[in-house]
Each structure stands twice: as C-alpha cells, then as structure tokens.
Amino acid sequence: MVNNTITAAKGFLSAGVSCGIKKSGKLDLGLLVCPTGAKASAVFTTNKIAGAPVQVSKKHIKSKKILAVVVNSGNANACTGQEGIQNAIDMCSQTARKIDTNPHNILVASTGIIGEQLPMKETSSGISKAAKVLSASAKAGRNFATAIMTTDTKRKEAVRQIKISGKKVTIAGVVKGAGMIAPNMATALLFISTDVSISKPLLAGALKGAVGDSLNKLTVDGHQSTNDTAIILASGLAENRAIKKKSGNYKLFVKALQDLCEELAEKMALDAEGATRMFKVVVDGASSKTQAGQAGRAVAEYPLVKCAVNGGDPNWGRIICALGSCGVKLNVKKLSCRIGDVTVFSKGVPRKFDKKKAAKIVSGRKHTITINLGVGKWNDFCYGCDLSREYVKINADYHT
Amino acid sequence: MVNNTITAAKGFLSAGVSCGIKKSGKLDLGLLVCPTGAKASAVFTTNKIAGAPVQVSKKHIKSKKILAVVVNSGNANACTGQEGIQNAIDMCSQTARKIDTNPHNILVASTGIIGEQLPMKETSSGISKAAKVLSASAKAGRNFATAIMTTDTKRKEAVRQIKISGKKVTIAGVVKGAGMIAPNMATALLFISTDVSISKPLLAGALKGAVGDSLNKLTVDGHQSTNDTAIILASGLAENRAIKKKSGNYKLFVKALQDLCEELAEKMALDAEGATRMFKVVVDGASSKTQAGQAGRAVAEYPLVKCAVNGGDPNWGRIICALGSCGVKLNVKKLSCRIGDVTVFSKGVPRKFDKKKAAKIVSGRKHTITINLGVGKWNDFCYGCDLSREYVKINADYHT
Numbered sequence: 001m002v003n004n005t006i007t008a009a010k011g012f013l014s015a016g017v018s019c020g021i022k023k024s025g026k027l028d029l030g031l032l033v034c035p036t037g038a039k040a041s042a043v044f045t046t047n048k049i050a051g052a053p054v055q056v057s058k059k060h061i062k063s064k065k066i067l068a069v070v071v072n073s074g075n076a077n078a079c080t081g082q083e084g085i086q087n088a089i090d091m092c093s094q095t096a097r098k099i100d101t102n103p104h105n106i107l108v109a110s111t112g113i114i115g116e117q118l119p120m121k122e123t124s125s126g127i128s129k130a131a132k133v134l135s136a137s138a139k140a141g142r143n144f145a146t147a148i149m150t151t152d153t154k155r156k157e158a159v160r161q162i163k164i165s166g167k168k169v170t171i172a173g174v175v176k177g178a179g180m181i182a183p184n185m186a187t188a189l190l191f192i193s194t195d196v197s198i199s200k201p202l203l204a205g206a207l208k209g210a211v212g213d214s215l216n217k218l219t220v221d222g223h224q225s226t227n228d229t230a231i232i233l234a235s236g237l238a239e240n241r242a243i244k245k246k247s248g249n250y251k252l253f254v255k256a257l258q259d260l261c262e263e264l265a266e267k268m269a270l271d272a273e274g275a276t277r278m279f280k281v282v283v284d285g286a287s288s289k290t291q292a293g294q295a296g297r298a299v300a301e302y303p304l305v306k307c308a309v310n311g312g313d314p315n316w317g318r319i320i321c322a323l324g325s326c327g328v329k330l331n332v333k334k335l336s337c338r339i340g341d342v343t344v345f346s347k348g349v350p351r352k353f354d355k356k357k358a359a360k361i362v363s364g365r366k367h368t369i370t371i372n373l374g375v376g377k378w379n380d381f382c383y384g385c386d387l388s389r390e391y392v393k394i395n396a397d398y399h400t
Numbered sequence: 401m402v403n404n405t406i407t408a409a410k411g412f413l414s415a416g417v418s419c420g421i422k423k424s425g426k427l428d429l430g431l432l433v434c435p436t437g438a439k440a441s442a443v444f445t446t447n448k449i450a451g452a453p454v455q456v457s458k459k460h461i462k463s464k465k466i467l468a469v470v471v472n473s474g475n476a477n478a479c480t481g482q483e484g485i486q487n488a489i490d491m492c493s494q495t496a497r498k499i500d501t502n503p504h505n506i507l508v509a510s511t512g513i514i515g516e517q518l519p520m521k522e523t524s525s526g527i528s529k530a531a532k533v534l535s536a537s538a539k540a541g542r543n544f545a546t547a548i549m550t551t552d553t554k555r556k557e558a559v560r561q562i563k564i565s566g567k568k569v570t571i572a573g574v575v576k577g578a579g580m581i582a583p584n585m586a587t588a589l590l591f592i593s594t595d596v597s598i599s600k601p602l603l604a605g606a607l608k609g610a611v612g613d614s615l616n617k618l619t620v621d622g623h624q625s626t627n628d629t630a631i632i633l634a635s636g637l638a639e640n641r642a643i644k645k646k647s648g649n650y651k652l653f654v655k656a657l658q659d660l661c662e663e664l665a666e667k668m669a670l671d672a673e674g675a676t677r678m679f680k681v682v683v684d685g686a687s688s689k690t691q692a693g694q695a696g697r698a699v700a701e702y703p704l705v706k707c708a709v710n711g712g713d714p715n716w717g718r719i720i721c722a723l724g725s726c727g728v729k730l731n732v733k734k735l736s737c738r739i740g741d742v743t744v745f746s747k748g749v750p751r752k753f754d755k756k757k758a759a760k761i762v763s764g765r766k767h768t769i770t771i772n773l774g775v776g777k778w779n780d781f782c783y784g785c786d787l788s789r790e791y792v793k794i795n796a797d798y799h800t
Contacts (some may be wrong), residue, residue, distance in 0.1 A: 049724030324449030
C-alpha cells in the first residue's frame with residue numbers, strides 16, 4: 001500500500017502516542033525524526049502574543065541541522081510566562097536525549113488550551129513512549145497526524161512525488177486545522193518532510209512562497225493564533241543533483257510544494273469548525289497586490305457573505321458591500337463580480353442572471369468568486385469557508 | 401402622556417404610511433417635516449458604493465434650510481445606477497411639491513433590498529398619503545419610527561430635555577438597526593430633531609462627535625452599509641439665547657446629544673439580528689487613539705469573542721488572541737485585561753479569578769471588557785454584540 005503520510009519521504013521516522021495531556025485519552029504527543037539531520041525552515045505566527053514553543057523554535061530553527069520535531073496537542077503552552085518557556089525548552093532537551101543530539105537541533109510545537117501550564121510529567125513520559133516506537137511505517141505516520149489533532153474531525157495529509165535529475169523526490173505534509181478553536185483556541189500546524197537535496201535558502205524561499213499562497217490565504221476566524229507554525233524538513237536522501245536557483249528543477253519543486261500546500265489548505269477549510277463548504281475569492285484590477293489581497297480577505301471574512309454561502313445563496317449585494325467598505329481603491333463604474341462563471345454585477349450595475357444556476361454553484365462543495373476592482377493590474381486571492389450554526393454552537397457552548 | 405418620539409421637539413411634524421414597497425403591507429414610507437425650515441447636518445456612510453439617496457442627500461445637505469426628510473424602507477435604492485439617482489431626486493421633488501419648497505431643501509434616505517429599482521408608483525403614492533396625515537402627535541412620531549424599520553423587532557426612540565438660558569430644549573431621536581441585514585442588507589439610519597437654536601457649524605460639530613462616539617463605535621458585522629445615514633434637524637423654536645462655541649451651554653447640548661445617541665446605539669446593539677447581549681470594549685495604554693480604537697474593534701468583531709459572549713463564557717484567551725493579531729502595538733509584559741471588575745490577565749500572565757463571578761458578568765445584558773496595552777496613554781472604546789445561532793439562521797436562510 002502506498003504510504004501517503006509524513007513518513008513517505010526517505011529518511012523520516014515518526015510516532016504518535018497518548019500520554020494524558022488530553023483527558024480523553026486520545027493521542028496527544030507526536031515525534032517526527034530525521035536521524036541523519038535535515039535542513040529546515042519554518043514560518044511562525046505573526047501574533048504578538050506568541051506561544052512558548054514558537055519562541056523556542058524561532059531560536060532553534062537557526063541550527064544547521066534539525067533532527068526532530070516534538071509536538072503535543074491538548075495544551076498550547078501559550079500565555080504561560082517563563083515557566084512555559086522552560087517547559088518548551090525541556091521538551092526539546094528530553095527529545096534530544098532520546099535521539100542523542102543537542103537540544104538546539106529540536107523544534108517544538110504545541111496546540112490546545114491556552115493559559116495553563118503543560119503537565120510536564122505526562123509530557124515527558126509521552127516523549128519517552130514515542131521515542132520507543134519511532135517507525136517509518138504508514139501507521140506511524142498516521143499516528144503522528146492523529147496526535148496533533150484538536151477539534152479536527154479527520155487527519156489531513158498529502159503527498160507529492162516528482163523526478164529531479166532522474167531521482168524520485170517525495171514531499172509529504174500533514175496539517176492540523178485553522179479555526180479549530182475548542183477547547184479554547186487553537187492553531188494551524190503544518191509539518192512537511194521531503195527527501196529532496198536542496199540548500200537552506202532555497203528551501204526557505206520555497207516554503208515561504210507555498211505557505212503564503214495557501215495556508216496564509218485561508219481565513220476562518222480572521223485572526224492568527226498564538227501558535228501557528230509551518231515547518232519543512234529536507235533529509236536530502238533522494239540524492240538528486242544540487243538544485244540551482246531559478247532552475248527548472250527548482251520551479252518543479254516549488255510547484256509540487258505549492259500544490260501540496262493548496263491541497264492541505266483546502267482540507268483545512270473543509271474541516272474548519274462547522275464548515276460545510278469553502279470558496280475562493282479572486283480579486284483582479286487592484287491598484288496593488290496588497291490591495292487585492294485586502295479586498296479578497298474582506299469578502300472571505302465578511303460574516304454576511306459566509307452566512308450566504310452557508311445558505312447556498314448567490315447574494316452579490318453582500319460581496320459588493322464588503323468591497324465598498326474595506327478601504328481599497330475601486331472604480332464603481334468598472335466594478336464587476338462573477339460567481340463561478342455567472343456575471344452578477346458589472347460596470348457598477350447588477351446584471352440579470354440565472355439565479356438557479358448561481359445558487360447551484362454556491363451550494364457546491366467549493367466555488368470561486370471573481371472580482372475586478374477596475375483600478376489597476378494587480379491580483380491576489382483568498383480562501384474562505386462558510387459560517388454555520390454549528391460554528392456558533394461549538395464556540396458558544398464550550399466553556400473555559 | 402409624554403411624547404417620546406421624533407415629534408417631541410417643537411416645530412416638527414411626521415407621518416408613517418404603507419404604500420406597497422414592502423410586500424408585507426407594513427409601514428414603509430416616512431416623512432419628517434419642519435415647516436419653518438431647519439438647520440441641518442448629516443453624517444453619511446464611508447462605503448465607496450454609496451446608495452443613490454446618500455449621493456443625493458450629500459448635495460442637498462448644503463442647502464441653507466432643510467424642510468423635510470423622506471425615507472422609505474423595503475428597498476435601499478443602492479447599486480441602481482443613473483435610474484436610481486433619478487428616483488431619489490424624484491422622491492425629493494415630489495415631497496417638495498407637497499410642502500411647497502425647493503427639492504434641494506429635502507433630504508432622502510432608503511433602506512432594504514439592494515440592486516433593485518424603487519417601485520416609483522407606490523413610492524409616489526406613499527409620499528402623497530404621508531403628506532396628508534402629517535402631525536405633531538406622538539402617534540405620528542411612532543408611525544415614522546415604524547415606517548423606517550426593516551428586520552428591527554422594535555421601534556428605537558429616545559428623547560432628552562435640557563434647559564438653555566431658561567428655555568426648555570428638546571432633542572428627539574429615532575434609529576433603525578445596524579446588522580439588520582435581511583432582506584438583503586440594510587442600514588443604520590438615525591434621525592434627530594431638536595428645537596435648539598444653534599449655528600450650523602456648531603450643530604455639525606455636535607452631531608459628528610455624538611455619532612462618532614456612539615453609532616460609529618458600534619460594530620455588528622464589521623462593515624458599513626451602502627446607505628448608513630445620520631441626520632439632525634434644528635428648528636430653533638426653543639428660542640434659547642445663541643449658543644457660543646466652547647460655552648457651558650454648548651457642552652450641555654453636546655452632552656445631551658451624546659447621551660441620546662448612546663441610548664440609541666445601545667438599543668441598536670440589543671436589537672441587532674440574533675443578538676442577545678452587548679458589551680463595551682475599553683482600550684487604554686495605547687500608542688495612539690487610532691490604535692486604541694483598532695484594538696477595541698478587533699476584540700468586538702472577533703467571532704470567537706462574540707460566540708463566547710453568546711455562551712456567557714469569560715474566555716479571556718480569545719480576547720488576548722484578538723489583541724495579539726490585530727496589528728496594534730502592545731507590550732506583552734504589561735498587557736492586562738479585566739472582564740467587568742474581574743482581572744483575568746495582567747503583566748502578560750493569566751490571573752486566578754472567580755470563574756463563576758466572571759461568567760455571571762458575561763451572561764448579563766451588557767458588560768465591559770477593559771484592556772491596557774501597556775505602551776502609551778491613549779484610550780478609546782467600541783461596542784459589540786454577541787454572535788448567535790439565530791444570526792446565522794437569519795442570514796443563511798434568507799434567499800435573494
């Protein structure tokens with residue numbers, strides 16, 4: 001059977017165990033290990049209240065080689081002061097001892113409740129337990145994917161394979177959800193393993209671009225959590241020839257990575273709390289890329305648009321209202337809007353359109369809203385998901 | 401019986417009739433008339449897609465005297481191109497003919513569905529009908545208040561009386577709701593009548609300040625509609641001595657107007673679609689007033705905070721997360737947060753607090769969240785309301 005988990009790339013072992021951080025007894029500690037050491041790059045939350053593991057990993061990512069990532073779910077270790085920082089450092093130290101390396105070669109991530117200290121006895125025992133069952137099997141990969149989940153309803157994994165200089169290169173990714181907020185708030189965590197041989201700067205560039213055009217384009221709640229983290233580890237074991245900047249091989253790798261991240265972002269959107277469908281907002285004709293992105297985000301986050309999508313309603317008025325009030329430059333007389341391939345508004349005037357057809361498009365699992373602001377040449381896009389009664393239920397009924 | 405409607409101030413007549421714009425047969429056309437002519441000032445939506453009545457009223461507000469405001473509900477006359485503009489002008493002309501004045505002395509406002517042309521036959525007959533039943537009675541005032549409603553569940557009126565140079569001065573206001581979006585989207589409309597004698601610049605300053613600190617501080621959906629309009633008319637019939645800038649009398653008037661607008665904003669928040677409770681976010685210690693306002697708004701609009709308030713949950717983690725990601729300067733080590741009088745977070749660390757007491761505060765009809773960002777001396781505030789299943793229901797189940 002094909003291994004479509006995080007261990008699909010050569011040179012990676014993983015594990016996912018239960019150690020009691022989650023009271024439910026579900027898996028809550030994951031280890032991803034590259035015994036030969038991996039080149040690594042990461043993108044962290046821009047939230048000014050960064051969780052302790054983010055603060056520690058930001059330092060460790062500077063190491064030449066990363067040998068492991070240790071992740072727990074059930075507790076975000078955020079807003080936990082100096083004690084929290086020490087606990088994140090201890091998670092790295094304990095993991096480092098198990099695989100005989102320096103703590104600086106370990107990255108750490110946490111997701112779950114905020115404002116409570118990590119139960120370190122349980123966490124330590126989890127690290128020991130996980131280190132004993134490390135494996136390159138698909139099962140080990142699935143356990144890792146399960147161990148990082150909070151309110152996610154399913155594991156979210158993806159794999160891409162490409163050929164570079166005649167060698168098979170694998171990229172494998174696993175993600176936990178955005179807008180998965182219970183028990184208190186949570187986090188987008190993305191881990192990618194690859195066996196590509198690549199320089200650290202090129203790896204960093206590729207990750208930044210891929211995350212920027214996928215996970216960072218996905219808005220569920222409109223806010224970055226304290227713990228959002230995306231990490232890529234490259235073992236180099238595919239033994240492809242060195243990849244040069246701007247080469248065809250680099251573009252090939254970037255394309256595959258981008259594609260993988262898009263698949264994962266889509267899986268996140270559709271598994272967001274209460275979400276039943278997703279949509280993409282494509283904005284063109286903007287006066288700058290920033291303005292295009294801002295307009296797309298305004299539409300994707302507007303509660304009334306999200307409710308309309310939930311109801312399967314091609315409610316263009318709410319889209320236009322969001323655009324008019326989001327602060328971007330637009331020319332009403334040139335403004336246009338399409339829902340799928342149905343033009344609903346153009347040159348500042350509503351168009352007669354087939355409402356049944358448009359409603360069918362919006363009622364689908366995913367659809368695209370295309371906007372032209374009529375003031376420039378720039379474009380950008382944003383992913384959103386619907387707002388459902390279930391979302392409110394989950395987030396109103398949960399009590400701290 | 402005390403008249404607590406828009407006709408409470410001397411010199412105003414009003415009417416509210418049904419003319420068939422709303423298919424339900426409910427009142428849908430209102431007239432507010434000051435036969436002697438009033439000094440007027442207005443604040444309009446900043447949405448770049450302004451409705452036709454906003455565009456017309458923006459011109460007419462420059463007239464020396466305003467004799468009437470004509471308002472319809474059931475159709476916003478927005479996104480209706482040149483035909484819509486002509487219809488708004490026609491509403492002014494028809495009203496002007498009825499009260500024998502120039503169309504430029506008439507203001508117009510509309511609220512309801514967007515993207516459809518106004519049924520002008522019905523609208524014209526409504527204007528005729530309303531002009532015939534103009535009255536200074538409380539009943540006429542109530543009819544006006546009812547005629548401007550869309551999904552509002554109740555009329556929202558307020559009156560203040562003060563003494564200026566021995567003369568009784570009355571200020572009366574009526575509002576229709578923000579975040580009342582069905583049938584398609586709608587509008588905050590505020591009309592204030594007063595008999596104070598005051599210069600136009602002072603009247604404009606007072607309105608701007610009062611709206612800025614009340615209705616403009618209220619966020620329900622996070623967006624201004626295409627038709628938001630606030631109008632104040634001053635008949636001057638109280639015959640008070642001239643009010644001077646910076647005088648005690650001016651401050652008295654401003655204070656009363658502010659107070660009235662706050663009462664109306666509160667009524668709007670509590671009658672917002674699906675809302676069950678409201679809250680005020682007070683931000684202090686910011687590096688500028690703009691930053692303080694931005695932080696308050698970020699908290700008040702954050703869906704997770706709104707859901708938590710709906711559930712009566714003192715979920716400080718979501719408040720802190722909203723602050724960290726909204727882009728304002730803050731010092732985590734000095735950051736503090738209170739819910740009512742319960743300190744939940746200070747100096748970057750969560751505090752142990754009485755959860756039952758805090759939950760009781762959040763479960764009330766209104767409460768205050770107080771934040772100190774720890775970086776400066778500036779403060780500002782914002783009003784918000786909860787996000788309920790009912791809100792999603794209303795806005796997902798309505799179909800265009």
